Amino acid sequence: MATSAPLRSLEEEVTCAICLDYLRDPVTIDCGHVFCRSCTTDVRPVSGGRPVCPLCKKPFKKENIRPVWQLASLVENIERLKGDKGRQLGEVAREQPDAKLCERHQEKLHYYCEDDGKLLCVLCRESREHRLHEAVLLEKAAQPHREKILNHLSTLRRDRDKIQGCQAKGEADVLAVLRKLQDQRQCILAEFEQGHQFLREREQHLLDQLARLEQELTEGREKYKTRGVGELARLALVISELEGKAQQPAAELMQDCRDFLNRYPRKKFWIGKPIAQVVKKRTGEFSDKLLSLQRGLREFQGKLLRDLEYKTVSVTLDPQSASRYLQLSEDRKCVTYSSLYQSAYLYPQQFDCEPGVLGSKGFTWGKVYWEVEVQREGWAEDEEEGDEEEEGEEEEEEEEAGYGDGYGYGDGYDDWETDEDEGSLGDEEEEEGEEEEEEVLESCMVGVARDSVKRKGELPLRPEDGVWALRLSSTGIWAHTEPEAELFPAVRPRRVGIALDYEGGTVTFTNAESQEVIYTFTDTFTRRLVPFLWLKWPGTRLLLRP
DSSP states (O other), X not given: OOOOHHHHHHHHHTBXXXXXXXXXXXXXXXXXXXXXXXXXXXXXXXXXXXXXXXXXXXXXXXXGOEEOHHHHHHHHHHHHXXXXXXXXXXXXXXXSTTOOBOTTTOOBOOEEETTTTEEEOHHHHHSTTTTTSOEEEHHHXXXXXXXXXXXXXXXXXXXXXXXXXXXXXXXXXXXXXXXXXXXXXXXXXXXHHHHHHHHHHHHHHHHHHHHHHHHHHHHHHHHHHHHHHHHHHHHHHHHHHHXXXXXXXXXXXXXXXXXXXXXXXXXXXXXXXXXXXXXXHHHHHHHHHHHHHHXXXXXXXXXXXXXXXXXXXXXXXXXXXXXXXXXEOTTSOXXXXXXXXXXXXXOTTSOSSSOEEEBSOOBSSSEEEEEEEEEETTHHHHHHHHHHHHHHHHHHHHHHXXXXXXXOOOOOOTTOOOHHHHHHXXXXXXXHHHXXXXXXXXXXXXXXXXXXXXXXXXXXXXXXXXXXXXXXXXXOEEEOSSXXXXXXXXXXXXXXXXXXXXXXXXXXXXXXXXXXXXXXXXXXXXXXXXXXXXXXXXXXXXXEEO
């Protein structure tokens, strides 16, 4: 917004022709022109003479310079008037934010001073402050900055589009996973409902069989009782008659003594079996079904718990921790025992006396599971011989259960033992005991240990020492505690499953084939745990699975 004409005329009257700004400390020279006192000091003499007026070029003497107080007062009044006008213009500018005016001259801003970084009007550009500066048109000065802004804006828009695209894709992925989880939820509900229905049907089937057996047994009991009561009544009648005969006088008794036995013959009395053979057989079969049910449910529960809660991990052995009594395979998943100590460089973390080795992978959280297979020469033959012995025992039991002679007494003495035989048997038992004690020394241990477990010298390797393990031998299985706890699983395990629940503080050992739980250690774990194997059993090797 331009200045009004009267005010503009007054400004021209009080403007210095040298600095083009308001007169500051105005003075007049010999020719009568008025300038700022500081501007007159900048006027230089021409060719060593007197300085000349910048307007009329007449020389003047600096000693004749006189102040003009009236103009100084006029300048102050004009500046005060412009201040009031500026405030009014400021209010108008606030109402019209697009109007950009110079604060000093209230002129439009057309230039940009590159030296000072300020916006200038025409008067500011010609002022002494900016006259020697590089000033360019405002639009020209803004063009490079506008291009930079536009380029950066384009980059930001591309980033925004990428972010929006990623968000849209991420949202779609989340929705897809949510739909998949919902489908899996429905699948879980359907599978468990189907499993519940199957178990309910099997339960009802077994209960119906049991009810039929109970009914047949009850009916057989009633028939047995009825038959027994009838037989007792018959015998009671015969006994009563004979008791009466026994009380008769001799003369009467001797009259019919000849046909006495013919009239009262001794009949074979009835003693029936209280349980029918078919019911007994079916009851035995039902017991087998019950055992099969219990075993199947334990296996199902163990497998489901392992597969759903535990993560099966693949572990390998650390050769730097292996004792020199042990030999590792190339893939570091198999270990065998050697009775000869292999002299080589000893690592600081190596077992020196105990034939032990640690796993290369440790665990500090979570639920993990792995297996150790015990391969022993001759175990398969031992099992076959054990099966044959069991069959022989069953045959002997059947022969003993069969009927021999009328009273079941034996006639011969060939099976009796003499004192000499007893002595020889005692010697054999002592020898077998010594062999068993020797066999106990040949065993292996599987489990977990702290990575900081002690490895030098002979060690007890108990839970208080940082080792949680089972000891297996050809004679039995023990939990390696203090004292050792002997265990009696249904089947000797060939593959031992090790389930570590770090946060839960449990190490559970199972028969990996039958899922039977063998033993569970309970403790609080605070250090890194690693797989642990210990082997002092020639002809045996331990394999990590998978």
